[in-house]
Amino acid sequence: MTPFSLGTVQRALRDLTDRGLVVRQHGLGSFVTERQRELENPWHCRFVADDSDSVLPIYSHAVQRMTVHERGPWTRWFGTQRDLMRLDRIIDVNHEFKIFSRFYADRALLRRLWDMPMERLHGANFKQVIARQCQLPITDIVHMVQMAAFDEEACRAIDVPAGTAGLFMQAVAHAGRALSVYYQEFFIAPNARALQFPEHTPSTH
Numbered sequence: 186m187t188p189f190s191l192g193t194v195q196r197a198l199r200d201l202t203d204r205g206l207v208v209r210q211h212g213l214g215s216f217v218t219e220r221q222r223e224l225e226n227p228w229h230c231r232f233v234a235d236d237s238d239s240v241l242p243i244y245s246h247a248v249q250r251m252t253v254h255e256r257g258p259w260t261r262w263f264g265t266q267r268d269l270m271r272l273d274r275i276i277d278v279n280h281e282f283k284i285f286s287r288f289y290a291d292r293a294l295l296r297r298l299w300d301m302p303m304e305r306l307h308g309a310n311f312k313q314v315i316a317r318q319c320q321l322p323i324t325d326i327v328h329m330v331q332m333a334a335f336d337e338e339a340c341r342a343i344d345v346p347a348g349t350a351g352l353f354m355q356a357v358a359h360a361g362r363a364l365s366v367y368y369q370e371f372f373i374a375p376n377a378r379a380l381q382f383p384e385h386t387p388s389t390h
Contacts, residue, residue, distance in 0.1 A: 222246075222308025224276070228326070229356050229371060232278055232378040240381065241279040245286075247306035248342070249273040250299070252292065259289040262357055262365040268292045270299050272306070275342055282374040283343035285335075290367040295319055311367070312358070321360050328382055329355045339372035351375045 187194070198215055201207040207215050224230075224245045231240045253259070253269040263269060270292040276284040288311065292299050297318045298311065316322045333353035340347050352373040358366045373380075 224308050224310055226310060226313075228310075228312050228383065229328070229354070229369065230276055230278065230284060230373075231381040231383070232376075233381050234279075241281070241378065243279070244277040245274045245308055246277075247272065247274050247303050247309075250303065253289060258355065258370075259368040262368050263289070263291060270295075272298065273342075274306075276371075278376070278378070281378070282376040284374065285339040285342040285372040287370045288367060289369065294321070294366070315366060321366060323358045323366060324361055325359045327357045327359075329357075330380075335372045343372060343374045345374050349375070352380070354380075 189197075198207060202215075207217060222244060224243050227240070227243050230243050232243075233239075234241050250270065250272045253271045256265065259269065268291065269289055272288040272290075274286045274288065276286055278284065290298065295315060297314060298306070301309075301314075312323055331353055332350060334348055334350045335343075335345070335353070337347055340349055345351075352371075352375075354371040354373065356367075356369045356371070358369075360366050
């Protein structure tokens with residue numbers, strides 16, 4: 186039906202699959218995926234582009250939302266009494282590599298993120314949602330970065346071999362001095378890009 190050879194078509198499909206534009210299901214065929222939504226004005230995942238001035242586009246996809254009952258690194262910021270939620274996302278950086286993110290927050294405090302339909306969370310800038318819809322401006326964010334071996338869930342999410350080590354980043358956001366708004370973990374697949382941290386919190390109004 187086309188002037189192209191089977192090998193050319195197969196290579197094209199593989200390339201589209203690698204870029205997340207096509208999903209291939211065994212026994213069913215190949216299908217165009219839902220349009221990726223670019224996350225505007227990223228705060229945590231700012232990777233420097235080849236021009237050394239701009240940052241690469243990123244696309245986020247919300248994959249899971251749940252309540253949290255166990256203790257973990259987030260307990261330091263939220264204690265044991267809060268009704269916590271966890272929201273997982275996969276972030277595609279310029280179709281070059283992926284990041285797995287776990288976002289933890291007080292479910293009552295950020296009720297909008299809990300109630301919002303999952304499809305509306307794709308490409309959403311959580312910081313802007315928190316400021317505009319939850320009426321809670323972020324005044325301070327602390328980043329902690331280290332090399333670490335990723336857990337199995339993170340490896341599966343970003344399509345790297347089990348036991349892969351990469352950049353593990355934690356971010357804690359506050360409103361004022363006393364209120365912890367969210368705690369977030371990022372498992373960043375190995376890559377050659379520079380990660381840029383803004384010097385101050387930009388206005389969201």
